[in-house]
Amino acid sequence: MKTFYGVLLISLLLVSASYAQQTGISGRVADTQGAAIANATVEVKQVGGAAFTTKTNSEGSYLIPSLTAGDYIVTVTADGFTTVKTKVTMLVGQTPAVDTVLPIGGTSDAVIVRSDAVAVDTTSSTVAGNITPDDVKNLPINGRNYMELATLVPGVRVNAITNDTPLGGSNSGKFQINLDGLQVTQNTADPSFGQPRFSPDAISQFQIITNRFDATVGRSSGIAVNVQSKTGANQVHGSVFGYFRNDAFSAADPIARAVTPLSDQQFGGTFGGPIRKDKLWYFGSYEGEHQSSGITDSSLLPGAASNLVFPQVITVNEYLGRMDYQASGKDHIFVRGNGFTFKNNQTLASGSADPSAAYYATRTNYTFLGDWNRTVSSRIVNDVHGSYNHFEWQNLPLITSQAITFGAVTVGAPYNYPQIFVQNVQEYRDDLYYLMGKHSFKLGGEYLYSANTGLFQQNLNGTASACASIVAKTVNGITYSAAQVAADLFPDGTTNPSSWNYTNTNDTTQTSINSLCALGTFVQGSGNFHVNIPRSQLAFWAQDDYKVITRVTLNLGLRYDNDLGIFNTGLKLTNGLLTPKSNDNHEFAPRIGFVYDIAGDGKTVIRGGAGMFFADVAANQTIDGQIFNGVTSLQESITGSATAPLNLQSPFANPTAAPRQAVQPLGPNVVTPYSLQISGGVQRELPFHSILTADYVHTRVYHDWIRLNSNLLQDPNNPQFNLKPSSKYVAGTTVSCPTGGVTPDATQGAFNVCAQAFTNINQFFTPNESGSIYDALQLGLRHSLQSGFTGAVAYTYSRLKDSSESPFYYPNKPFVNGIHDEWANGQDDQRHTLTVTGDYAIKYGLSLSSLFHYGSGNAFPTSVGTTQPTGYAPSYNRTFAANTVPIAAGATCPTGSTCITVYNKMANNYLDTATGYYLTKRDALYGRNVYRVDSRLQETHKFGGRFRAVLAVEAFNLFNHSNYGTYNGIVTSSSYGLPQATTSAATGIPVEWRPRSLQFLGRFEF
Missing domain, CATH: 2.60.40.1120 (Carboxypeptidase-like, regulatory domain)
Known part of the structure; x- marks a missing residue:
């Protein structure tokens, strides 16, 4: 026992980073x-x-x-x-x-x-699915993104793999990616900014845990992805390959009636073997991509040609090298380095953005890892490893200008660029395994030092909003079209800011940018925009896989996590805003599971369990609180009036009121979100090399992130305004607000608002009312190789309800009492998901593999097209204007009412008695069913005993079914519910939505 306690002490001192693959x-x-x-x-x-x-x-x-x-x-x-x-x-x-x-x-x-x-x-009650080496090697992968194969796992319920994650949009803190046992997740901001990429030829296989990890796994309240890199062997092996796509073999978008320009080449190779047989091995891989495509833009600027196509070039490089050393029968050491670079020379945020909003995007990632595994004795094994991971992205505007919104049209560089974020993470981890009788213990700890740095300049060049729309104009009896007015405003196009016509005193239309923005609002950012968020993450765990009797194993675990620095407790503001004073130091996560081998022959087991799982908090919320707090930097805004019209060239020259600003620091009492996961199921070995799994899973997330407007107070004598009190308030007394820049604002009438210095105080909170509920039946059937055929079926029947989409979700009623009304089907709610795969070796070196995916259509956000009531500023406006009644098309407006026609189901619009406003339900629009068949026809020639050449053609969306990823969700629009075009080959546009395309490939392997 002295040896055990000694090694245990060393294990706990050698704390380190991320997940063990076990x-x-x-x-x-x-x-x-x-x-x-x-x-x-x-x-x-x-x-x-x-x-x-x-x-x-x-x-x-x-x-x-x-x-x-x-x-x-x-x-x-x-x-x-x-x-x-x-x-x-x-x-x-x-x-x-x-x-x-x-x-x-x-x-x-x-x-x-x-x-x-x-x-x-x-032995394990974990609910997971594996993507085997044959899956990675033989199945068609659109875009060669290995994560596309995630839909083969029951519980992965999305129609499109976006942002290199197997989850949908609500994924903040709910997943982790681990390569060879250590975490590589980009966690500075939302996953839309990218995750590390690996060539399918560099990885051998991966696993997706969809529910109920053991105590060695943490920092995810949802799922974990474990990826394994390839290794060298005693025999030299390698490959050279090329994959080629061209728009000549692509079908047209069913809405735009146009083929997206595309020329794509992906190429590379691998090489591995022994340096010393049975002792030292090496492996290396490289994959590059050059993609010439086009951004199909449908700018809303009057007179702009529809479906303009702008050239775009994307280059990607992915590389990995690994070396394994067998020092003795008791010691194994390996080191690995990997990385990727991504460059896009012209990106648009969406298909309807003005060309002036284009930007240059880059991503850079590299990781170095070392691992030493030692068998100490017949009872004790220790595994220590560490790594350094760098992830960086830059979004740089192609032009420098103000961003100006005319009605629904925004012209100019993105308001929140340039954007440079860097994440450097040192990870150190130690796992100790101790075998004692019927107990198999896993004890260990880990330490991560994360440095989030960079530059985030917002509104640096100024942003004008609420400017009048660009419309037709009559001057001296001559009518000028909206296109002619737009041409006067931008005589040399929107991408040449030096020619923009702000004053335009001599133009024929007598219209200028300043005249349209005279009553608008202008925001100017200034101050310190540098990011510096140091974080120290600690974790300790103890896991006992206890074989109670021969047929029954209990999985008992306890994990503790703490993220020191994520809530930036040292930030003290002088403007009266309250920020966190302490971190969340109570992240104890007990977990229990069982496995029952019914007959004792390893062919049928019943498994289940429950546990707590804490989320990994992205740095984004803390970054915003560090910069956009009204002290570190200023986001001053001013609104023009009839007596002092706005002049964009000198907006603050003669203001009639002091500039105000919107801020968004962390709330004072935030905590780390966590989930309760429960599962129960059966796994059965069937005849003909087949395995059937069936699991019911339940995940309840508590204290999820949400943004609320902290400057709203409740007036108990006026229940129409059901707002959150931020201090004790008694009718007839003076409103008490924090000291400093936050004082009562009498101009707000019935809304008693602490906002003299601020337009909004959009703080990040984690109230208990914010969260999600997920229930699912997950079925899987896998058939191993027999008579030349392998296949798999994954089906998920599920329901997802939530009250927050992401940390930046702003509820329709922006106060705590309004969160209850946010509970509804989430945007990632998809009831039925089915994926079927098959791979069949025909004859003469020919083989055919296919993947069929069906999705019942997920939910999409809905909004209204009317002016928001005073005090409301949600991400999606679901509140109709004051005194406005929604009616169905062709219906008669009630006498004395102001009505607006809606095109959704009338049952989805309702009167909120607390405020007196009509609302439309959240995420009430469901997309059309998705059907997709991807296939590969392959011919293999073997020669020389160990050499083979492969030629193949892959068809994606073989039957050219019309699948859509975006819809018009504005209920007051006559085109509500209609799908929108997907005509860009740019990264970020899921390949699953695209029309039919072909890919040709050639490989040489040895």
């Missing part, structure tokens, strides 16, 4: 009578690779954890017994129990060789 082999060695064989030698050797050796303990048990998934030979030797070898194929995340019975040896001992495929997991 891939390994355990088992029990016994004689033919069932008696345990102690001190038997167990060698676990990867086919063509490293070997690990241990001894059985007094109970005959052994454990070799932290292995690379793949094919292994387990050899068990004991004096007086016949040696037994067992071939095992392991997938990522599996820890199969390879129990061995040794016959008594005779005068001529024979070696018995069996072949066992790991089928049913009898």
Whole structure:
């Protein structure tokens, strides 16, 4: 026991970073009578690779954890017994129990060789799915993004893989990506800014845990993705490949009736082998991409040509190198370096943005990792590893100008660029495995030091909003069209700001930018926009996989997390705004699960359990609070009036009122969101090499992020305004507001607002009312290779309700009492999701693989097209204007009412008695069903024994079904509910929505 406590102490001191994949082999060695064989030698050797050796303990048990998934030979030797070898194929995340019975040896001992495929997991209650090496190698992957294969896993319920994550839009803090056991997730801001990329030829396989991880896994309240890189072997192996797409083989967008320009080449290769056989191996890979495409823009500027196409060039480089060293039978060391670069020379935020909003986008990522695994004794194994991960993105405007909004049209550079963010993370982790009788303990800790730095300049060049629309104008009896007026305002186009006509005193239309913006609002940013968020993340855990009896295993775990620095407790503001004073130091997460092997033969198990899981908090909220707090930087705004019209060239020259600003710091009592996960299911091995899984899962997220307007107070004598009190308020007394720049504002009438210095105080909060509820039935069927055929089916029936879409979600009623009304079907709510795959080797080197995906159509946000009531400023306006009644098309407006025609179901519009306003329901628009078939026809030529050449053609959306990813959600628009075109090949546009396209490929492998 002294050895145990000594190694445990070292384990807890060598704290480190991120997730362990928990891939390994355990088992029990016994004689033919069932008696345990102690001190038997167990060698676990990867086919063509490293070997690990241990001894059985007094109970005959052994454990070799932290292995690379793949094919292994387990050899068990004991004096007086016949040696037994067992071939095992392991997938990522599996820890199969390879129990061995040794016959008594005779005068001529024979070696018995069996072949066992790991089928049913009898040791873990985790709900997960694996993407096998054959899946990665043989199935068609649109865009060669490995994450496209995530839909093969039950529980992944999206129609499109966006932002390199297997979740939909509501994914902040709800997932992690781990490569070779350590975290590589970009966590500065929303995943839309990208995640690390890996070539499918650089990874061997990956696992997606959709529910109920053990205690060694943390910092995700939803799912975890474990990716494994390829390794070298005793035989030299490699590949050279090229994948080619061109718009000549693409179908037209069904709405735009145009083919997206595209010329895409993806190319690269791999090379691996031994430096010293059975001791030292290497592996390297490279993949590049050059894509020439076009941005199809439908600018809303009057007179602009529709469907303008702007050239776009995207270049991507992905690389990975790895070296493995087998120092002894007890020690294995490996190091890895990987990274990618991405450049897009011209990006538009959306298909209807004005060309002046184009920007240059880059992403850069690289990681270095080292791992040392040592078998200390037959009972103890220790694994220590560390890494350094760098992720950076830049969004730089192509022009420098003000951003000006005329009605629904915005012209000029993006208001929140330039944008440079850098994430540097040092990770250190230690896992200790201790085998004692029926207990298999996992103890350890980890430490991450994250430095989030960069530059985030917002409204630096000025932003004008609420300017009058550009419309036709009559001057001296001559009518000028809106297009002619726009041409006068921008004589040299919107992308040449020096020619913009602000004053325009001599033009024929007598219209100028200043005249249209005279009553608008102007915002100017100034001050310090540099980002610096240092974070220290700690975690400790203890996990016991306790085999109560031969057929029953309990998974018992407790994890503790703490993110020091994420709430920026040192920020003290002089303007009266309250910010967090402490971090969330109470993140204890108990977890319990069970696995019951019904017959004891490893063919049918019942599994289930429950646990708490804390989210990983993105730095974005803290970054905004550090910069946009009214002290570090200013976001001053002023609104023009009849007596002092706005002049965009000198907006603050003669203001009639002091400039005000909007701020968005963290709320004073924020906590880390967490989820309760519950699951129960069955896994069954069927005839013909098939495995069936069925699980019910429930996930309830608490204290999710949301933004609220803190400067609104409640007037109890006027219940029409059901607002959140930010201080004690008694009718007839003076409103008490924080000191400093925040004082009562009598100009707001019935709204008693602490906002003299601020237009809005949009603080980030984590109230208990904000969260989500997910329930699902997840079914999976996988058929292993037999008669040349493999296949899989993944089906999910689910429901998702939530009250917050993301940390930047702003409720329709921007106060705590309004969050209750936000509960509705979430944007990621999709009831039915089905993916079917098959791969069949025909004859003569021909093979056919296909992937069919069906999605019942997910929810989309809905809004109204009317002016918002005073005090409302939500992301999606769902409140009709004051004294406005929605009616169906053709209906008669009630006498004395002001009506507006709506085109959604009338049942989705209702009167909110608390405010007296009509509202429309959130996310009430469901998209059309999605059907997609992707196929690959491949011919393989083998020669020279170990060489082969592959030629193939892949068809994506083979039957050219019209699938859509965006819809018009404005209920007051006659085109409400109609899909919108997807005509850009730019990154960020999910490939799943595109019309049919073909890809040709050639590979040479050895």
